[in-house]
Amino acid sequence: xxxxxxxxRHLHRAPAGEExxxxxxxxxxxxxxxxxAGPTPxxxxxxxxxxxxxxxxxxxxxTWQEFRALPAETITADIHCVTRWSKLDTQWRGVSVxxxxxxxxxxxxxxxxxxxxxxxxxxxxxxxxxxxxWVAYDYDGGLLEAEHGGPARLLVPHLYFxxxxxxxxxxxxxxxxxxxxxxxxxxxxxxxxxxxxxxAGD
Amino acid sequence: MDALDxxxxxxxxxxxxxxxxxxxxxxxxxxxxxxxxxELVVYRRAPGTVVRCRTCGSVLMVFVTRHGVTSVDLAGxxxxxxxxxxxxxxxxxxxxxxxxxxxxxxxxxIRMSHEQSMSMSDEPQEEPMxxxxxxxEPMxxxxxxxEPMxxxxxxxEPMxxxxxxxEPMxxxxxxxEPMxxxxxHEDSM
Amino acid sequence: MERTAVRGRLTWRTAAVTSVTRETASVVTIGxxxxxxxxxxxxxxxxxxxxxxxxxxxxREYSIASAPGEPLAITVERLEGGEVSxxxxxxxxxxxxxxxxxxxxxxxxxxxxxxxxxLLLAGGSGVVPLRSILRHRHRTGSDVPARLLYSSRTLxxxxxxxELDQHQDRVQVSYTLTRSQPPGWTGYTGRxxxxxxxxxxxxxxxRPLTYICGPTSFVETAAAELVGLGYPPERVKTERFxxxxxx
Numbered sequence: 001x002x003x004x005x006x007x008x009r010h011l012h013r014a015p016a017g018e019e020x021x022x023x024x025x026x027x028x029x030x031x032x033x034x035x036x037a038g039p040t041p042x043x044x045x046x047x048x049x050x051x052x053x054x055x056x057x058x059x060x061x062x063t064w065q066e067f068r069a070l071p072a073e074t075i076t077a078d079i080h081c082v083t084r085w086s087k088l089d090t091q092w093r094g095v096s097v098x099x100x101x102x103x104x105x106x107x108x109x110x111x112x113x114x115x116x117x118x119x120x121x122x123x124x125x126x127x128x129x130x131x132x133x134w135v136a137y138d139y140d141g142g143l144l145e146a147e148h149g150g151p152a153r154l155l156v157p158h159l160y161f162x163x164x165x166x167x168x169x170x171x172x173x174x175x176x177x178x179x180x181x182x183x184x185x186x187x188x189x190x191x192x193x194x195x196x197x198x199x200a201g202d
Numbered sequence: 203m204d205a206l207d208x209x210x211x212x213x214x215x216x217x218x219x220x221x222x223x224x225x226x227x228x229x230x231x232x233x234x235x236x237x238x239x240x241e242l243v244v245y246r247r248a249p250g251t252v253v254r255c256r257t258c259g260s261v262l263m264v265f266v267t268r269h270g271v272t273s274v275d276l277a278g279x280x281x282x283x284x285x286x287x288x289x290x291x292x293x294x295x296x297x298x299x300x301x302x303x304x305x306x307x308x309x310x311x312i313r314m315s316h317e318q319s320m321s322m323s324d325e326p327q328e329e330p331m332x333x334x335x336x337x338x339e340p341m342x343x344x345x346x347x348x349e350p351m352x353x354x355x356x357x358x359e360p361m362x363x364x365x366x367x368x369e370p371m372x373x374x375x376x377x378x379e380p381m382x383x384x385x386x387h388e389d390s391m
Numbered sequence: 392m393e394r395t396a397v398r399g400r401l402t403w404r405t406a407a408v409t410s411v412t413r414e415t416a417s418v419v420t421i422g423x424x425x426x427x428x429x430x431x432x433x434x435x436x437x438x439x440x441x442x443x444x445x446x447x448x449x450x451r452e453y454s455i456a457s458a459p460g461e462p463l464a465i466t467v468e469r470l471e472g473g474e475v476s477x478x479x480x481x482x483x484x485x486x487x488x489x490x491x492x493x494x495x496x497x498x499x500x501x502x503x504x505x506x507x508x509x510l511l512l513a514g515g516s517g518v519v520p521l522r523s524i525l526r527h528r529h530r531t532g533s534d535v536p537a538r539l540l541y542s543s544r545t546l547x548x549x550x551x552x553x554e555l556d557q558h559q560d561r562v563q564v565s566y567t568l569t570r571s572q573p574p575g576w577t578g579y580t581g582r583x584x585x586x587x588x589x590x591x592x593x594x595x596x597x598r599p600l601t602y603i604c605g606p607t608s609f610v611e612t613a614a615a616e617l618v619g620l621g622y623p624p625e626r627v628k629t630e631r632f633x634x635x636x637x638x
Contacts, residue, residue, distance in 0.1 A: 010443035240498035
């Protein structure tokens with residue numbers, strides 16, 4: 001048993017009365033920790049595109065200007081990182097994934113989000129539709145910073161935040177659920193924070 | 203967020219390999235660049251620790267700790283050599299689909315990944331387990347239906363994690379506290 | 392089975408905190424007395440672990456400031472918004488306990504038998520392991536020539552200043568201040584660059600042995616500039632601290 005460090009305050013507790021908002025094993029933070037598996041990409045906006053792909057083909061693609069012209073929504077959400085921090089009432093602005101997928105004919109049950117820098121993460125289609133997911137480019141009233149995933153990141157607040165892929169460049173429609181980056185290294189294929197699905201087999 | 207280097211994972215490497223490894227030599231399986239582990243690029247504040255080649259950026263090692271067990275994926279490395287010893291690990295460079303994964307249970311010796319043939323008992327070990335003795339055969343880490351992958355080449359000295367004239371290195375003591383890493387927390391918000 | 396010291400195992404130990412000494416406004420040196428401490432090599436570091444009463448734990452690495460054979464000490468800089476460093480630099484006091492394990496490291500270490508004139512480049516709190524190396528060099532009576540180039544934001548940010556100034560006969564110390572300088576400052580100003588290194592560093596053809604420690608950007612700039620001056624990369628050892636204050 002580790003000795004308790006005298007006077008080491010753990011500041012990260014849920015606000016009084018709001019404990020029910022915090023999934024098991026999580027701590028609330030005021031900050032916004034930067035976690036990354038690689039260097040921050042810096043794709044110039046004139047080169048940036050967002051694409052829906054299937055079977056090696058691009059079904060639909062938007063340039064940055066086209067993307068920004070799409071109707072956008074403001075989202076307020078609690079987010080939960082698998083490393084145990086949660087942040088309440090985060091504010092975003094972005095395009096609903098429903099709106100993007102509506103532009104494409106498909107019957108795919110799964111998607112693989114792909115990103116600058118090579119990061120990927122897999123999700124069921126039903127978890128990125130029905131108003132549960134966005135491609136977000138504004139955070140907290142301003143442009144999403146590069147270290148937090150800007151120019152745009154996926155936002156899927158009901159799953160652990162590694163599924164909200166930073167630097168997202170598109171969704172690849174898939175017939176099968178295949179593991180993305182962290183899933184390949186042992187993280188859970190689905191990642192429901194309320195069931196503490198952190199690792200494969202949880 | 204600035205990346206660190208292999209010095210920052212010195213403790214993690216000891217936990218996983220049972221030896222000081224920051225001075226060990228590495229070869230990137232993608233571009234062939236060689237450098238000490240200490241000079242590799244390390245991203246710590248993540249769901250796992252990711253170690254990348256400083257020359258080409260490819261992922262060389264990924265450490266994930268789940269439920270007290272730290273596992274490491276070394277598929278991006280072509281070689282990892284402990285200086286001054288016969289440890290020279292050839293990973294699946296000629297088998298691109300192969301991933302070799304070593305799980306080290308912190309307090310109970312080596313536990314092989316579920317992907318591989320269990321050349322050692324799956325049960326927690328009562329005695330400390332050696333990585334290899336100078337007079338034993340190299341340890342095998344291969345798939346059950348393939349040729350075992352040797353930790354050393356057949357015509358080389360058997361692998362030893364320590365100096366040949368010292369006691370073999372043990373990987374665990376049964377009565378130690380399990381190590382828990384706690385959760386990484388980003389210092390700078 | 393009898394438990395013997397196992398090579399390669401790092402155990403957590405609970406150390407008594409013997410002293411907390413303020414070095415600068417944001418830096419303290421913590422004296423530690425861990426049970427059965429095996430000793431260390433100059434340049435190595437420790438891991439420190441804090442535990443809150445709800446079981447929450449946080450771990451960080453800190454370079455050892457003391458030389459082998461001296462009472463164990465680490466020097467810690469408070470990072471803005473940090474979780475562990477504010478506790479260590481503002482709350483911890485003599486008589487407390489601190490969980491640690493180590494020593495760790497085998498690349499960024501120096502022994503008196505290592506050949507080559509020593510060149511030490513420090514950015515901010517990167518001076519800590521280099522100070523361990525310098526104290527070890529002195530305690531072992533090594534006559535290897537040594538130069539330290541130490542970059543800090545301001546003069547009050549310079550750690551160990553009295554000690555470094557006092558021993559200019561043993562090691563040539565050059566300071567560069569990057570943010571502001573006191574009136575009448577005769578040291579260097581601004582971030583290190585190739586011109587400054589050309590002036591201060593040993594000539595490359597003498598095959599010096601170099602240790603660079605500090606924030607990642609400092610280390611990478613310094614290392615690239617030294618290589619540009621003809622320093623062989625394999626004799627330039629680097630330790631990156633990530634983005635920090637103090638430089």
